[in-house]
Amino acid sequence: MTAHAEAAAHGHAEHHGPPPANRSSRMEPSTLGMLLFIASEAMLFGSFFAAYFFVRVVNPDATIVTPERWATWPPEPYEFPVFVAGVNTAILVTSSFTIHWAVQSIRRGNRRGLQAGLVATIALGLAFLLTQAIEYAHVGFNTTDGAFASVFFGLTGLHGAHVAVGLSLLIFAAVRAFRGHYSPEHYHGVEIPGIYWHFVDVMWIVVYATVYLL
Amino acid sequence: MTTVADHGTGHDTGHGPPGPYAPRPRGILMRPGFVRATWCAAAFFVVGMYIVVGLRWLAGWDPIYDWTIITLVGALTAAPIGFLLGLGAFDYWLYWISGRPTLPEDHSGHGATRWQDYFRVNTDHKVIGVQYTVTTFVFLLVGGLMAMIFRVELAEPGLQFLDGETFNGLVSVHATLLIFTFMVPVFAGLGNYVIPLMIGAPDMAFPRLNALSYWLLPIAGVMFLASFLAPGGAFAAGWTAYAPLSSELPVGSMFFNMGVQFAGASSILTALNFLVTIITMRAPGMTFWRMPLLVWANFTTSLLVVLATPFIAGSQFFVLFDRVMHTDFFVPEGGGYALGYQHIFWFYSHPAVYIMILPGFGIISEVISVFSRKPIFGYRLMAISLIGILVLGFSVWAHHLFVAGMADWLRVPMMITTLLIAVPTGVKVFSWLATMWEGRIHLTTPMLFALGFVSTFVIGGLSGIYLGSVPVDIHASDTYFVVAHIHYVFFGGSLLTVFAGVYYWFPKMTGRMYDERLGKLHFWLTFVTLNLTFFPMHWVGLRGMPRRVADYAAEFGAVNMFVTISSFALGASFFVFLYNMIVSWARGPAAGANPWRAMTLEWQVSSPPPIFNFDEVPTVVGGPYEYGVPGARHAVLGDPLREGVHA
Numbered sequence: 006m007t008a009h010a011e012a013a014a015h016g017h018a019e020h021h022g023p024p025p026a027n028r029s030s031r032m033e034p035s036t037l038g039m040l041l042f043i044a045s046e047a048m049l050f051g052s053f054f055a056a057y058f059f060v061r062v063v064n065p066d067a068t069i070v071t072p073e074r075w076a077t078w079p080p081e082p083y084e085f086p087v088f089v090a091g092v093n094t095a096i097l098v099t100s101s102f103t104i105h106w107a108v109q110s111i112r113r114g115n116r117r118g119l120q121a122g123l124v125a126t127i128a129l130g131l132a133f134l135l136t137q138a139i140e141y142a143h144v145g146f147n148t149t150d151g152a153f154a155s156v157f158f159g160l161t162g163l164h165g166a167h168v169a170v171g172l173s174l175l176i177f178a179a180v181r182a183f184r185g186h187y188s189p190e191h192y193h194g195v196e197i198p199g200i201y202w203h204f205v206d207v208m209w210i211v212v213y214a215t216v217y218l219l
Numbered sequence: 220m221t222t223v224a225d226h227g228t229g230h231d232t233g234h235g236p237p238g239p240y241a242p243r244p245r246g247i248l249m250r251p252g253f254v255r256a257t258w259c260a261a262a263f264f265v266v267g268m269y270i271v272v273g274l275r276w277l278a279g280w281d282p283i284y285d286w287t288i289i290t291l292v293g294a295l296t297a298a299p300i301g302f303l304l305g306l307g308a309f310d311y312w313l314y315w316i317s318g319r320p321t322l323p324e325d326h327s328g329h330g331a332t333r334w335q336d337y338f339r340v341n342t343d344h345k346v347i348g349v350q351y352t353v354t355t356f357v358f359l360l361v362g363g364l365m366a367m368i369f370r371v372e373l374a375e376p377g378l379q380f381l382d383g384e385t386f387n388g389l390v391s392v393h394a395t396l397l398i399f400t401f402m403v404p405v406f407a408g409l410g411n412y413v414i415p416l417m418i419g420a421p422d423m424a425f426p427r428l429n430a431l432s433y434w435l436l437p438i439a440g441v442m443f444l445a446s447f448l449a450p451g452g453a454f455a456a457g458w459t460a461y462a463p464l465s466s467e468l469p470v471g472s473m474f475f476n477m478g479v480q481f482a483g484a485s486s487i488l489t490a491l492n493f494l495v496t497i498i499t500m501r502a503p504g505m506t507f508w509r510m511p512l513l514v515w516a517n518f519t520t521s522l523l524v525v526l527a528t529p530f531i532a533g534s535q536f537f538v539l540f541d542r543v544m545h546t547d548f549f550v551p552e553g554g555g556y557a558l559g560y561q562h563i564f565w566f567y568s569h570p571a572v573y574i575m576i577l578p579g580f581g582i583i584s585e586v587i588s589v590f591s592r593k594p595i596f597g598y599r600l601m602a603i604s605l606i607g608i609l610v611l612g613f614s615v616w617a618h619h620l621f622v623a624g625m626a627d628w629l630r631v632p633m634m635i636t637t638l639l640i641a642v643p644t645g646v647k648v649f650s651w652l653a654t655m656w657e658g659r660i661h662l663t664t665p666m667l668f669a670l671g672f673v674s675t676f677v678i679g680g681l682s683g684i685y686l687g688s689v690p691v692d693i694h695a696s697d698t699y700f701v702v703a704h705i706h707y708v709f710f711g712g713s714l715l716t717v718f719a720g721v722y723y724w725f726p727k728m729t730g731r732m733y734d735e736r737l738g739k740l741h742f743w744l745t746f747v748t749l750n751l752t753f754f755p756m757h758w759v760g761l762r763g764m765p766r767r768v769a770d771y772a773a774e775f776g777a778v779n780m781f782v783t784i785s786s787f788a789l790g791a792s793f794f795v796f797l798y799n800m801i802v803s804w805a806r807g808p809a810a811g812a813n814p815w816r817a818m819t820l821e822w823q824v825s826s827p828p829p830i831f832n833f834d835e836v837p838t839v840v841g842g843p844y845e846y847g848v849p850g851a852r853h854a855v856l857g858d859p860l861r862e863g864v865h866a
Contacts, residue, residue, distance in 0.1 A: 024421060024834065024835055024836055025836075026420050026422075026500045027419070027420075027501065027503050027836050028499060028500075029498070029499055029500060029502075029505065030498050032499060034424045034425070034495050034499045034500075035425075037494075037495050037498060037499060038424065038425060038428075038491055038492075041491045041494055041525055042491060044525060044526060045487055045491070045525045045526065045528070045529055046529070048526050048527070048528075048530065049529035049532060049533055051530070052529055052532070052534065052563050053533055055530075055533075055559070055562065055563055055566075056533065056548055056559055056563065059558075059559035059562070060548070060554065060555060060559070063556055063558075063559070064556040080554075147278065148278070148540070148544045148545060149546070151547055151553045152546075152548065152553050152554035152555040154546070154547075155537075155540065155541075155548050155555065156548070158546070159537070159540070159546070159548070177315070177316040180316065180318040181315075181318045183318075184318035186320075
């Protein structure tokens, strides 16, 4: 019985809080909120992709899209580290499975599994960010080296920032997990950062495919 | 661990010691409030500067110590976060993050009992609604006064007392303030106040997020205004801030880039909150087809905000990167694509004009139905036309680029979609007229504003059709015709709906009645002088007078003198409103719960409403506009078993 139901039953709801709001949707408000936030985030990525394709395709210098033109992306003598980023992709995809494992564990009441899953996900996320930092340091060009570099750092940097945000959310969830919060009934505090983490992961696959492979 | 409560579930145990989030007594420096906000902002400013220096060192830029950039990035990004932290906007979440037990239904920051409660982080949607509305009207006043300054300059040809840069700065800040910190958020304010009431909810879905959304707004406004203090003056590339001009102008432009981020974040978070509230917290029986049209309007607007606003965030990030990190997003020499800015910018900013009018449509639907004592004509079509505008709104952005040199093949499709928007808009206008047809029309102040809105908005809509067609646009682009059009839809459109809404809900918000005679005086002064001010601009525009220029050809002198005089009368009319609002709020006669005999739920509770809106969740049994229909009712309050006693 929730506090509200209890308070209502005893008829003293005056100053302890509102009457419980009617639920007009089966959807959990915080889950819906996260999904809408993700929709908004996807549009933010959309604007960065728009900038990317403006530079690469729409730009008058790029109007002739020939096989050679596509082959010279990025312009000589620069190269994108496709392999390193591929390893990073594998790291991030793996982390999607570990967060799923964490959420499934708490659903079944397995607190150790939740903690292990969160720690593994955070470790993989940190590994991803570290690899990206090293990649930036050795990539051989800087933000000042032309529009190709702008859109490269733009998309991968935006994604890196999202990984950092997702990691923060997971770390907050982990702190609570180790302090004994969450139960098979109440695990939205892990599930919702988890949804965000999956989004970050899927977004990376799109970014990787566009920036490195296309 | 005795109390295991998980934020976000909506459940809590509520047992045990009351203390999970009970604020401990703390000294003035550590207590949430403006003192803590000040030193937190200063501390974050310093830390932010260190981070910028660190990043510049990592990237190997020479010189590392470019103090203008370092101080500005620190002041515009880190300091506002510190301010919010000090104010206490993040306190609850910090408790949550630290792993302490928290109470999701914590109401320690809810409601206002003294005036100081309006100056702190408050989770009550009614308080936030008032905070929003009052703040935005302050920005309206400031932005309007700027218009008075440059109207004096424009009274005669030649340069009188402003130089070109200052003039451009004034025009840019005027537009930016009125768009980003008045027109968009004022509807968020009115919506905040009435939406939970209208759908029978005790509050918004995320009250703390709601408080944060509000406090992001004054930061944006102060940032826009502070740009006047920047070396080189305020941002002067217009509110559209086209790149690469805006990334090459003096650093005042950065205030625009970052201010828009804060205003945008504020409106995205509010919109998200509206959507979740409307979807998950409607009273029993309140189906989508029984929602008042204002709720429908805010629902569609919020979808627009959530999906479109990230694009302006992106565009301003790119400009900022071009300046601070020397990237080449919009720099042709580096392989960038300058027109890309306009595409990305307008992909938000065209939907943004619907963000600034659709909630107004909702207000007008409420007002016209109540004061015609008739059901709204074509209720479902009114809601569907909102969706139509929402969908079409995303497909018209490039009509702002007809003369910018974009791909020719894009012109005609964009023209067609633009003209198509007249169809759902026309549906709404004719529905309002049909609602009034044979109604018992009460010409109160809100109704007068609604009628004024319908007539001036139609003029603005028609000039929009002119501008939407390619040949006329090529002729009229960047002339005063565009200025006339935008002021007819923003001033004659949106602002009149805001006035209608403020007068309409003033009794609900304050519990007092405004002065009807002064309200009518305000309406007639505004309505007449706004037409005198903006209508002649059509003419000088078509004659070729360019906008956003301090000087102009001598032949336009007489008309501009006339416009300047009218604009001062228009400015003066605002003070009638201000006086009426302030004096009535302080000393007006008590209004009673339902002075307009309206059916929607917000009028079925006391004025102002109780702290949690409804003592018991109401049950909705019919449509919201059944005026004059015998026996019809919208909702039953209290215990349905005692039906008939209330309502």
